Amino acid sequence: MAESSSAPPPSITAQNDADGRRIRLEGRWTLDASAQLEQQAQQIVDSAAGARLVVLDLSDVARLDTAGAWLINRARQHLAQGDVSVVIEQASVEQDTLLEEAAYRPRPPAPARWSNPIVDLLEELGRTVVAGVREVLNGLAFFGEFVVKLGEMIRRPLTFRLTSLVAQMETIGFRAIPLIVTINLLVGGIVGQQGIVQLRRFGAATYAVDLIGILVLRELGVLLTSIMIAGRSGSAITAEIGSMKMREEIDALRVMGLSPLEVLAAPRIFALIATLPMLTFIGDMSALVGGMLASYFYGGISPEAFWSLMQSVAGLNRFLVGIIKAPFMALVIGLIAVNDGFGVQGSAESLGRQVTASVVKSIFMVILLDGFFAIFFAAIDF
Amino acid sequence: MMTLIAPAETAPEKEALIRVRDLYVGFGERLVMKGLDLDVYRGEVLGFVGGSGQGKSVLARTILGLLQKRSGRIEIFGEDVDKLAQAERRKLEQRWGVLFQNGALFSSLTVRQNIQMPMRETRDLSQRFMDELAMLKLDLVGLKPDAADKFPSELSGGMVKRAALARALALDPELVFLDEPTSGLDPIGAAEFDELIATLQKTLGLTVFMVTHDLDSLYSICDRVAALAEGKVIAAGTMETLLASDHPWLRSYFHGVRGSRLVAAFDGEDADTAKQST
Numbered sequence: 001m002a003e004s005s006s007a008p009p010p011s012i013t014a015q016n017d018a019d020g021r022r023i024r025l026e027g028r029w030t031l032d033a034s035a036q037l038e039q040q041a042q043q044i045v046d047s048a049a050g051a052r053l054v055v056l057d058l059s060d061v062a063r064l065d066t067a068g069a070w071l072i073n074r075a076r077q078h079l080a081q082g083d084v085s086v087v088i089e090q091a092s093v094e095q096d097t098l099l100e101e102a103a104y105r106p107r108p109p110a111p112a113r114w115s116n117p118i119v120d121l122l123e124e125l126g127r128t129v130v131a132g133v134r135e136v137l138n139g140l141a142f143f144g145e146f147v148v149k150l151g152e153m154i155r156r157p158l159t160f161r162l163t164s165l166v167a168q169m170e171t172i173g174f175r176a177i178p179l180i181v182t183i184n185l186l187v188g189g190i191v192g193q194q195g196i197v198q199l200r201r202f203g204a205a206t207y208a209v210d211l212i213g214i215l216v217l218r219e220l221g222v223l224l225t226s227i228m229i230a231g232r233s234g235s236a237i238t239a240e241i242g243s244m245k246m247r248e249e250i251d252a253l254r255v256m257g258l259s260p261l262e263v264l265a266a267p268r269i270f271a272l273i274a275t276l277p278m279l280t281f282i283g284d285m286s287a288l289v290g291g292m293l294a295s296y297f298y299g300g301i302s303p304e305a306f307w308s309l310m311q312s313v314a315g316l317n318r319f320l321v322g323i324i325k326a327p328f329m330a331l332v333i334g335l336i337a338v339n340d341g342f343g344v345q346g347s348a349e350s351l352g353r354q355v356t357a358s359v360v361k362s363i364f365m366v367i368l369l370d371g372f373f374a375i376f377f378a379a380i381d382f
Numbered sequence: 383m384m385t386l387i388a389p390a391e392t393a394p395e396k397e398a399l400i401r402v403r404d405l406y407v408g409f410g411e412r413l414v415m416k417g418l419d420l421d422v423y424r425g426e427v428l429g430f431v432g433g434s435g436q437g438k439s440v441l442a443r444t445i446l447g448l449l450q451k452r453s454g455r456i457e458i459f460g461e462d463v464d465k466l467a468q469a470e471r472r473k474l475e476q477r478w479g480v481l482f483q484n485g486a487l488f489s490s491l492t493v494r495q496n497i498q499m500p501m502r503e504t505r506d507l508s509q510r511f512m513d514e515l516a517m518l519k520l521d522l523v524g525l526k527p528d529a530a531d532k533f534p535s536e537l538s539g540g541m542v543k544r545a546a547l548a549r550a551l552a553l554d555p556e557l558v559f560l561d562e563p564t565s566g567l568d569p570i571g572a573a574e575f576d577e578l579i580a581t582l583q584k585t586l587g588l589t590v591f592m593v594t595h596d597l598d599s600l601y602s603i604c605d606r607v608a609a610l611a612e613g614k615v616i617a618a619g620t621m622e623t624l625l626a627s628d629h630p631w632l633r634s635y636f637h638g639v640r641g642s643r644l645v646a647a648f649d650g651e652d653a654d655t656a657k658q659s660t
Contacts, residue, residue, distance in 0.1 A: 244488075251443075255448070
């Protein structure tokens, strides 16, 4: 038997016979012949035009697979619908089995889907809105659950998992320091540089120090740090809890009478709340140093001059405005990360989706929260 | 020639450790349990069978409280689970142990720490005592001592199941839930696991609720078998009772191509032991 790769491609030859048309199939009638296979099958139907009886002679077919058998059957069906009788001759036993297995089955007609682009768009919009509202409600529900669990935990302070909390603080806080320092240093430098360059035009280059101080302490420090932590720790928490969920470890905790909120969620959320303000402080300082470097290299302001100017800018108020936001950002990041982790279903795809959603949502909420704080502080004139 | 262990000869006392009445469980619009009744008696090994996707795991999870029921009554150790206060519920959970289908070992803890987790959380024991107990459980389930400090990812499938069983037995429970314990095990491993369950059941006086597809397990270690179809328990009793039933699903389950081979072997065994005892 010829190797399928060296057997000739599928082809047919048709000749008129005493009773009708005799069509001889040759070559390899297998899937690897790709487009040619379908073409030749169509040729069977075409060359049978006009005949009342067609004989398909399979004696020269080198190889046949289910695809080829299906196409032969399909051609046969097509001809039969045109009142042409088809007979298959010279098929080997294996070929007969294949032809029987790949017997023609009509494709059920696709259910008529009435579709209109505008309606589809509205439907999509509606679904998105409903899903969004559900997400918000889900988040609120989880927040409520967490508060209730907090209440219970406060009544038994000795059962608090201190070891777990400290371990999480190390992972979430301590190990994030290099990242926070670097990012804030760079952004502080960028802001400082633009401040110098733009304000120089009004001969007010030294006010760049004010700009740097206020921006960093009030907004940038806490915002950047929160976003970095949301990306770094938010995704880690969701992935960790999510993969535990996938492996039924959460269920195992529950049947042992342990509360996943207490064992897994609380230490992580408290670790975030405890460490984010510290990281914000470190971030603030790094950004100020970055600003100092930019002021020195682009504005010729010496470090001594920079810091003495900064002293009057960096008042306690401005610093507090930034730091006060930090625990709230941490709470939001933590709740979203943990909730999305618990929401993971059984598949890897679900895990990936939830981790992505967790990061996007927490960054969004962080920025939204920052906006609310801005309005709030403006309203109380702080 | 297959050797099947004869079923455990405990005459089940009539104290029902689990009593389910008229249970309805559903997801969205789909009802999975439709008025299900079931009893599990103290000291017995109950095998629970049903088609895939029929809800075997759903029932086990509902009894354990992992899923909400729509209506119905579940009594465990004689207590209605709906009426339990938190503290009582905690006590209840310490009287049972669960073996999940894939082990569900805590992946960030070693085997020893996994086994000690229930002990640490619910009892006030010295570290040394907990270590000794953990090694004892490891030995009971047939694991070598060096498995104690391995992480779940370093264990083979059979070892994971044994370690998970050790954790399920950590608090010396009266009731053990097994979710498809022999799935994924080779025939030798599966037979060994069956033997392990039978031995432990006798020595520790366990009541076992075993969800399974494994016909061999049903024959070899189950005192009674309950079958789930169409949202209800359609038969519950000894293997003989189920084999004699003419419910269409039961017939194709036990007397189909695979089932009949085992029936023949089982009957052959019985005939042999009967001959030997006379």
